[in-house]
Amino acid sequence: AESRTLEYQITLFGENDRLLLVRDFTRMQRLERMRQDFIANVSHELRTPLTVLSGYLETFSDHAEQLPTKWQRGLTLMRQQSTRMEHLVEDLLTLSRLETSDLETAVEPVAIDQLLDSIRCDALALSGNQHEISLDVDRQLRIHASDKELRSAFSNLIFNAIKYTPPGSHIQIRWYHDRAGAHLEVTDDGPGIDPQHLPRLTERFYRVDQGRATSTGGTGLGLAIVKHVMLRHQGRLSISSEQGMGSCFTCHLPVTRIFLVSP
Numbered sequence: 524a525e526s527r528t529l530e531y532q533i534t535l536f537g538e539n540d541r542l543l544l545v546r547d548f549t550r551m552q553r554l555e556r557m558r559q560d561f562i563a564n565v566s567h568e569l570r571t572p573l574t575v576l577s578g579y580l581e582t583f584s585d586h587a588e589q590l591p592t593k594w595q596r597g598l599t600l601m602r603q604q605s606t607r608m609e610h611l612v613e614d615l616l617t618l619s620r621l622e623t624s625d626l627e628t629a630v631e632p633v634a635i636d637q638l639l640d641s642i643r644c645d646a647l648a649l650s651g652n653q654h655e656i657s658l659d660v661d662r663q664l665r666i667h668a669s670d671k672e673l674r675s676a677f678s679n680l681i682f683n684a685i686k687y688t689p690p691g692s693h694i695q696i697r698w699y700h701d702r703a704g705a706h707l708e709v710t711d712d713g714p715g716i717d718p719q720h721l722p723r724l725t726e727r728f729y730r731v732d733q734g735r736a737t738s739t740g741g742t743g744l745g746l747a748i749v750k751h752v753m754l755r756h757q758g759r760l761s762i763s764s765e766q767g768m769g770s771c772f773t774c775h776l777p778v779t780r781i782f783l784v785s786p
């Protein structure tokens with residue numbers, strides 16, 4: 524027999540009356556699992572043909588100068604689009620792994636300060652040293668977490684700060700702890716986000732400016748990945764922003780995961 528997921532809610536009326544509400548989530552859960560399996564399978568199946576296409580496009584590009592100009596332009600466009608699809612498939616696979624795999628097998632002590640040093644280098648390379656990135660980190664603060672997942676979450680936030688702010692912008696990264704837990708804060712002084720978009724930013728494929736987002740090469744899955752990584756670590760993502768003033772994305776991790784090392 525199939526096990527069912529039920530939720531009971533009892534409401535009291537006056538002295539003696541009770542209302543019992545029973546909700547059956549079994550069907551919803553089954554559909555959700557089917558959705559997750561479908562996305563995981565499709566992403567997996569797309570991977571191999573995409574690798575073959577990208578490989579050949581790369582080879583053709585090595586000999587592009589022998590082609591007529593019109594074809595060269597076509598080849599460049601095909602390469603850009605296949606790279607975009609590869610990123611999309613990778614992000615979809617990452618999300619479906621986050622939704623289905625067991626976190627505890629991946630937990631280890633993570634030195635976030637070193638992780639942030641390395642992400643900062645990658646971010647500066649992405650920006651072509653056009654942004655200023657300052658780091659203010661507690662080097663004694665460590666965390667029990669998945670190194671791979673936190674790297675993916677924190678890089679998404681820091682790379683977004685590069686992608687959505689003009690050259691010359693300043694990005695401030697802070698890693699600190701207080702009584703509530705550990706916090707990774709990424710603040711930029713870029714164009715900011717209209718407040719009406721904030722509640723929907725972590726939805727899959729939600730973008731503020733569809734046209735611009737395509738040119739930045741994003742997949743629309745970055746913040747959904749950050750949110751899932753936080754949920755898996757019993758943490759959360761908070762976002763504040765004001766148009767024209769910049770944005771601030773903060774990952775909060777629970778106090779139970781942190782420990783301190785001597786300097």
Ligand code: ADP
Nearest residue numbers: 683684687730731732736741742743744745746
């Ligand atoms: P994408 O792959 O499009 O970057 P994300 O989920 O990472 O997707 O981000 C969703 C949207 O949030 C982006 O398309 C962008 O409009 C907005 N956004 C994210 N970070 C910033 C930022 N630092 N400043 C302004 N807008 C941002």
